[in-house]
Amino acid sequence: MKIRTRLTLLFTLITAMLLGVYSISIYYSSKEAREKSFYSELQNEAIAKADLFFRSSLPEQEMHKLYKNNTRTLNEVQVAIYDVHKQLVYHDDAKVDYVKETSQMLSQIFQKKKINFFLNDLQVIGMVYQYEGQTYAVTAAAYDQYGYEYLTHLLTISIISFFIILVLIYLAGIFLSKKALSPLTEMVIQIKKITAGKLQLRLKTTKAKDELNELAQNFNGMLERLENSFDSQKHFVSNISHELRTPLSAIITELELASEKDKTKEEYQETIQFALDDARNMVKLSNSLMDLAKASYDPNEISFSEVRLDEVLLESYTKITKENSGYKVSLNIEDSVEEDQLIIQGNEYLLQVAFNNLIDNACKYSPEHTCLIDVSTDSKILTIHFTNTGNAINEEDLKHIFKPFYRSENSKSEKGHGIGLFLTEKIIHLHHAKITVVSEYNETTFKVNFMIS
Structure with a gap:
């Protein structure tokens, strides 16, 4: 069932329930008001008939004629009067006695002073009447024809x-539901046109601040992210294919040349060494891609715990200098930096x-293969500077330095794949930190700012 039909039926059902409750309330209120009103009329009629019987000189036969004439229209x-001995004093029509008063009924009237009840369709009232010190019981009964006709008419009109x-x-x-959901219907039509090859399409949005427009904006945002993800994936696969093809081609070429003719032991060892270098290069690329995949996880899926940044820097310092004996790395932590300021929530x-990428990158492109690490802090920010000397990076390269697989002309003389800085930026952002780079006066500095509490 469509939402439009479901909303319409639900709206109609709720309206029916409310309208039904209202109509029933009106009907039963009118019914109760009619009963009270008619009992009041019966009481007035009983008193009037009793006054007429006791206080006027009108003979009883004339009163009977008056009653019978009225019943024609x-x-x-119908009124009856009894004395305290339960003897009939007066009756409008004793032959057609509606109430048929019993001794028990009369006793109840004298005891309670006033009673009223239904007798089939008739309403009956019994009351005590005083005249010249004598007490009488007066009953009055009638059928409220006009009242019942009014109720029947009210019920018919209500239904x-x-x-x-x-x-x-x-x-x-x-x-109303069609009009209200027409933007949603149009949205569905537009969504059906969006395919994997047409991710550039977007839903129409308006300036209205309603839920449907908000949905369209969020959906467009999702499409934007998907399109960027698809483009990045295509770019990523293309670059990976290129990066892997180069060492593989080199290994194949070297092994083919070695197998075509006899070589000396030293030449075979040289060929094996070249193949090993290319294989190690592929392993390094593979490890970089694995790290990139981990850094691309949903932040909620990455485990975070308390980490001391100085310890992580020392581990990176030790690892880089151990693997590259020619690298010179110095770590300087200012005295103003307190121990608890070095602790953050991270992976x-x-x-x-x-940090490995930043240190290795600094040493690799420094003529002296040096990297100076400075750690400083103010009240809310912990800053780590990674500085190296050498040729400054030009403005154009600085704009693209954190893009994946981007390598400037100056960097192509060194081995690399253009993944390190892109990976580093993703990791820094995962830790809600910020990384910037400044390169001038033959000095390049990468600055990382961590928020501290």
Whole structure:
């Protein structure tokens, strides 16, 4: 069932329930008001008949004639009067006695002073009447024809109105739901046009501040991310294929040349060494790609714990200098830096990968193969500087330095794949930190800022 139909039916059902409760309340209120009103009329009629019987000189036969004449045009109230001995004093029509008063009923009237009840369709009232020191019981009974006709008419009108209003509400619900959900229908049509090859398409948005427009904006944002992800993936696969093809081609070429003719032991060893270098280069590339994949996980899936940045820096310092004996790395932590300021919530492995890349990158492109690490702090920010001397990076290369697989002309003389700095930036951002680079006056500095509490 479509949302439009479901909303219309639900809206109609709720309206029907409310309208039903309202109509039933009106009907039963009118019914109760009619009963009270008619009991009041019976009481007035009983008192009037008793006054007429006791206080006027009108003979009883004339009163009977008056009663019978009235019954021809309307439902006249039938009145009966009894004394304290429960003897009949007066009756409008003893032959047609509606109430048929019993001794028990009369005793109840004298005891309670006033009673009222239904006798089939008749309403009956019994009351005590005082005249010249004597106490009498007066009963009055009649059928409220006009009252019942009014209730029947009210019920008929209510039922007819109920169904007419329901039909109108249902039609109005269809119209309003169609109009309200028309942007959603248009949105569905637009979504069906979006395929893997047409991710550039977007949903139409308006300036309205409603939920549907917000949904369209968020959906467009998702499409934007998907399109960027697809483009990055294509770019990534293309560059990976190129980077892997180069060492593989070199290994194949070297092994083919070695197998074509006999060589000396030294030449074979040289060929093997070249193949090993290319294989190690592929392993390094593979490890970089694995680290990049880990850094690309959802942040919620990466485990974070308390990490001491000085310890991670020392591990990176030790690892880089051990693997590259010609590298010179110095670590300087200012005295103003307190121990608790060096502790952050992070992933130790990923932070070490980022610091390794920054130290290795600084040493690699420094003529002296040196990297100076300075750690300083203010009240809210812990700053780590990775500085090396050498040719400054030009402005154009600085704009693209954190892009994947980007390598400047100056860097192509050194081995690399253009993944390190891109990976480093992702790791730094995962830790809600910021990395910037400044290169001038034959000095290049990468600055990493961590927020501290």
